[in-house]
Amino acid sequence: MELVYYKGLQDEPYTTVNIVAEQTGMNFETVRNTFYRHKKELQRFGILHHERGSIQGSGQPTKMWKLNEAQATFLITLLGNNHKVIQFKSDLVMAFYQIKSELDERKIHRQVNKVMNIGFGDVIKEHYPDSKHVYGNFHNLAYKYALGLTPKQIKEQRHTDDSQSALTADESERLERTKQQIALFIQDGNDYQAIKTKLFADI
Incomplete structure (x- = not known):
């Protein structure tokens, strides 16, 4: 529990x-x-x-x-201070410590993600200056490839309003690697469909 x-x-x-x-x-x-x-x-x-x-x-x-x-x-x-109470005190202290460590790690990853997202967003804006929906499309594609879920599905499954903050450190890292990969594909002149095909070619 x-x-x-x-x-x-x-x-x-x-x-x-x-x-x-x-x-x-x-x-x-x-x-x-x-x-x-x-x-x-x-x-x-x-x-x-x-x-x-x-x-x-x-x-x-x-x-x-x-x-x-x-x-x-x-x-x-x-x-x-019976035995069960003492054991629970110890377990609870450890649980709070582990949660705080996890939160600290996620916050660090989120700060890194903000920096990485600037690059991701700038590449899309540079190559698709007149498209209103292309960032959302690539953003969803990155989630789907890296995590198997869209941001909306993560919000629903994890009962949160912010899909990014609900990710584990490992999930966050995978997502950012995928965004970097997509940015490189865009810079190489690939369109959305070509990038989607390339990403899922090995799955």
């Missing part, structure tokens, strides 16, 4: 009260009551956000409270 989540490169990683309860083996009501009892102290570490959870019976939808790293750490300190 995933312990830590994030939605975009600029969003803070989070866990939830539900995950804390499940992973510590404690009763959800007990953990939730502890959360509400110390909500004021938790807010010292940042704004508390929530999403609507599933409806319990015929009642109202439950709130799924999100906790940043500091909030989660503080809440766990209030739950005692």
Whole structure:
């Protein structure tokens, strides 16, 4: 089970009260009551956000409270120190560390991508100055060849408004290599259909 989540490169990683309860083996009501009892102290570490959870019976939808790293750490300190709680503390610290490392790597790749995209966009603009849709066509082609999905499909599958930020570092690198390849093909005088044929010739 995933312990830590994030939605975009600029969003803070989070866990939830539900995950804390499940992973510590404690009763959800007990953990939730502890959360509400110390909500004021938790807010010292940042704004508390929530999403609507599933409806319990015929009642109202439950709130799924999100906790940043500091909030989660503080809440766990209030739950005692049995073996399962201690193990979860260790796992959660590691999960936050790994997510932050991944986010840092993605941000670096994104900065590189911005530089590379300038070249990609400039080549297209130079060779197709009067076409309104050609950049989008080549952009989609790069995604389709490198990742097997269009930007729209990635947004839908990964529930994001920004297909670029949803890519892993490896996916981002493959995409940029493809864009460089397409730019070279354009500079060599190939049109869209010829480039598409060349790209997919070995697949």
